[in-house]
Structures are given as C-alpha cells and as structure tokens.
Amino acid sequence: MFIKNLYLKNFRNYTEETLCFTDGINILTGSNAQGKTNAAEAIFFLCTGYSPRANKDRLVIRTGEERAEIKGIAQSNYGDVSVRINFNKNDKKSVYVNEVEVLKIGEMLGCINSVFFNPSELKLVQESPEDRRRFMNLSLSQLSKSYFYALQKYNKILAQRNNLLKDPDAYLIRETLPIWDVQLSKEAAKIIKARNGFLAEIAPIAEEKHARLTDGKEKLKMKTESGYYGEEDEIAYALKEDLKTALEKDMRLGFTSIGPHRDDIKFTLNDTDVRVFGSQGQQRSVALSLKLAETETFRARSGEYPILILDDVLSELDKSRQRKLVSLVEHLQTIFTATEIDRTVFKNYLYNKKVIKEGKLKEQKTFAPKK
Ligand SMILES: Nc1ncnc2c1ncn2[C@@H]1O[C@H](COP(=O)(O)OP(=O)(O)O)[C@@H](O)[C@H]1O
Numbered sequence: 001m002f003i004k005n006l007y008l009k010n011f012r013n014y015t016e017e018t019l020c021f022t023d024g025i026n027i028l029t030g031s032n033a034q035g036k037t038n039a040a041e042a043i044f045f046l047c048t049g050y051s052p053r054a055n056k057d058r059l060v061i062r063t064g065e066e067r068a069e070i071k072g073i074a075q076s077n078y079g080d081v082s083v084r085i086n087f088n089k090n091d092k093k094s095v096y097v098n099e100v101e102v103l104k105i106g107e108m109l110g111c112i113n114s115v116f117f118n119p120s121e122l123k124l125v126q127e128s129p130e131d132r133r134r135f136m137n138l139s140l141s142q143l144s145k146s147y148f149y150a151l152q153k154y155n156k157i158l159a160q161r162n163n164l165l166k167d168p169d170a171y172l173i174r175e176t177l178p179i180w181d182v183q184l185s186k187e188a189a190k191i192i193k194a195r196n197g198f199l200a201e202i203a204p205i206a207e208e209k210h211a212r213l214t215d216g217k218e219k220l221k222m223k224t225e226s227g228y229y230g231e232e233d234e235i236a237y238a239l240k241e242d243l244k245t246a247l248e249k250d251m252r253l254g255f256t257s258i259g260p261h262r263d264d265i266k267f268t269l270n271d272t273d274v275r276v277f278g279s280q281g282q283q284r285s286v287a288l289s290l291k292l293a294e295t296e297t298f299r300a301r302s303g304e305y306p307i308l309i310l311d312d313v314l315s316e317l318d319k320s321r322q323r324k325l326v327s328l329v330e331h332l333q334t335i336f337t338a339t340e341i342d343r344t345v346f347k348n349y350l351y352n353k354k355v356i357k358e359g360k361l362k363e364q365k366t367f368a369p370k371k
C-alpha cells in the first residue's frame with residue numbers, strides 16, 4: 001500500500017499544505033526544523049492514532065490555533081482508504097475512516113499501515129525491555145485488532161491487580177486474586193501466543209536483512225525470553241500456576257512480577273549481546289534490520305507492504321550502507337527524510353524529491369533512473 005495524499009491543517013508548523021506522494025521512493029529534504037519529521041509524524045499518526053514522539057495530542061496543534069486536522073489517502077489492494085484525524089485543545093481527537101467516524105482507536109488500526117524508523121529507534125536495542133515490548137505491541141496492534149484489545153484488557157486487569165496487591169488486607173488479596181488471575185492469564189496468553197508467533201516469523205527475516213546490510217560480516221540472532229510456549233490455553237494455565245507460586249513475592253513487591261509486561265527480546269551479533277557489547281553503529285543496523293523485517297511480516301500477514309518511513313536515517317549511514325539500504329527498500333513505498341541527499345545513492349531509481357521550508361512545500365521534482 002502507499003500513501004498518495006497527505007493533507008495538513010494547523011498541524012505543528014504547517015498552516016495548510018497537501019503533499020502528494022508516489023509509490024516507491026519519496027524524499028523530503030530541507031534544512032533543520034522545517035517540517036520534515038512533522039510530515040512523517042502525521043503519516044504515522046494516521047496509521048496508529050498516536051505520535052511516535054509520544055507527546056500529548058494537543059501539542060501537535062499549531063501554536064496559537066484551536067484545532068488541527070490531518071488526512072491521508074492511501075491506495076491499497078482493496079482500493080483507496082482515507083483516514084482523517086481532528087485534534088482539539090482538550091486532547092480528545094476524532095478519527096474518521098473513509099469519512100465515517102470511528103469511536104474506538106482500535107477500529108482505525110490496519111487501515112493504513114506503516115513502519116517508522118528514526119534515530120531514536122536505537123532505543124529499541126539499547127534501552128529498556130519496555131521499548132522492545134512497545135515495538136511488538138505496535139506491530140501486532142496494526143496487524144490484529146484482537147491483539148490490540150487483548151492488550152488493553154490485560155493492562156487494565158494488571159493495573160487493578162497491582163492496586164489490590166498494595167492493599168494492607170492480606171486476607172482480601174488471597175481471596176480476590178485468584179479471580180483476577182483467571183482473567184489476567186487468559187488475556188496474557190493471547191498476547192504471549194501472538195508475540196511468540198510474531199518473533200518466530202520475524203527473527204529469520206531480520207537475520208537475513210542484517211546479513212545483507214552488513215555484507216554477511218555480522219551474524220544476527222534474535223530470541224524471545226517469555227518462557228511460555230504452546231497453545232493459548234496451555235499458556236494461560238501455566239501462567240495462572242506461576243502467578244499462584246509468585247503470590248507471596250508479588251505481595252511483598254506490591255506489583256505483578258511475571259507476565260507479558262515483563263517480556264524481552266534478546267539480540268546477539270556473532271554470539272555477543274548487542275545491547276551490552278554492540279557499538280552504536282551495530283545497534284542501529286540491528287534496529288534497522290528489524291524494521292525492514294517488519295515490512296515483510298506485514299506483507300506476509302496483510303497481503304501488502306506497509307509504508308516505510310525512514311526519518312533521518314540516511315545521515316547515520318555511510319555511502320555504501322545508504323546504497324545498500326536503498327536497494328533493500330526500492331520495492332515498497334519509502335519516505336526518507338534528510339537534510340541533504342547524495343544523488344549518486346539514488347541515481348538508479350525513480351524517486352520523488354520534495355523540499356520543505358517553514359512548513360510549506362517549496363518545490364518538488366521526480367527523477368528518472370539512470371540505467
Ligand atoms: N505545535 C507546533 N506549532 C508550531 N510549530 C511547531 C509545533 N510543533 C513543532 N513545531 C515546529 O516544527 C519545527 C520542527 O519540525 P521538524 O519536522 O521536526 O523539523 P525537521 O525538518 O528538522 O524534521 C520546529 O521549528 C518546531 O518549532
């Protein structure tokens with residue numbers, strides 16, 4: 001699928017602008033702080049209902065304005081689909097799919113799919129397990145509404161369970177928890193099963209992408225450490241038993257010490273832990289390989305490639321890796337943002353380049369491949 005049209009009204013530093021994209025390679029260039037990432041952010045918003053910059057929704061409204069609107073029209077195998085979001089000062093946004101309002105964010109997921117990568121995505125490999133769970137949650141939520149709803153339910157029950165664990169009345173806890181745990185394990189099992197499947201699918205692809213990105217010099221291995229396998233009911237049963245065993249500990253801690261909210265993914269390069277021993281460059285390539293693999297998983301599951309948004313990624317790579325990267329993404333719509341580009345990197349491809357200045361499209365041009 002690819003986004004054809006992006007309309008921005010009072011969104012960040014845009015007053016009113018429409019950007020038209022082509023399938024294949026699109027490049028947004030311009031000096032710093034002109035609105036390149038803002039446009040990329042808007043596309044991601046239309047796919048997921050939230051900002052990759054994870055701010056309060058109202059912050060996207062152009063300073064001094066009351067409302068903002070973004071709208072995207074994407075072409076998919078099933079025809080055109082439009083998503084529109086209206087932002088208000090009170091952080092309540094309205095979402096429309098094909099101009100019909102959807103009342104739950106979950107209903108917009110999967111309409112337009114994207115995979116987003118920017119330099120802060122280094123966190124994915126480097127920082128806390130929470131970032132890696134966020135990665136899985138985001139991907140799986142776009143791929144499956146039932147995952148998204150299971151996750152919402154799980155988080156709600158988990159919060160209630162954690163509250164109860166802090167209750168001074170130990171008798172009440174022992175009486176009430178088993179009821180919570182049946183529900184918690186049931187939702188947890190859906191999440192764990194989906195993540196197990198997702199990782200089993202994405203790991204070999206990420207490993208292959210990484211080998212291509214590094215000319216086979218680095219051998220990536222990915223594994224999950226959830227510790228629960230099998231069918232949903234088996235996972236639910238095992239987890240329920242483990243929750244029982246962990247009860248005394250959880251009561252001491254005042255929170256739930258096991259479950260999918262503690263999952264992690266482990267990455268090794270040539271058998272050493274990337275998180276601990278990897279250089280920044282290696283960690284970046286691993287994160288990039290994972291995102292490239294994610295595009296394949298989307299295609300395998302939904303039947304078409306998502307939009308790939310690579311924000312400020314080129315500047316982080318040397319010329320030869322830039323070339324390699326472009327060759328790895330030419331088959332899907334990719335939106336690059338960059339302060340400047342080296343035309344030789346793109347010379348064999350058809351691409352559209354837009355110059356963004358102060359929240360306006362200043363000029364654009366399509367370049368034909370020189371073969
Ligand atoms: N709500 C807002 N209202 C007006 N301007 C904003 C808002 N949010 C961000 N900006 C402006 O957007 C610019 C940054 O745009 P960005 O897309 O991140 O730049 P870049 O082109 O470097 O990617 C900054 O000048 C910032 O002040």
Ligand SMILES: [Mg+2]
Nearest residue numbers: 036037312337
């Ligand atoms: Mg930027």
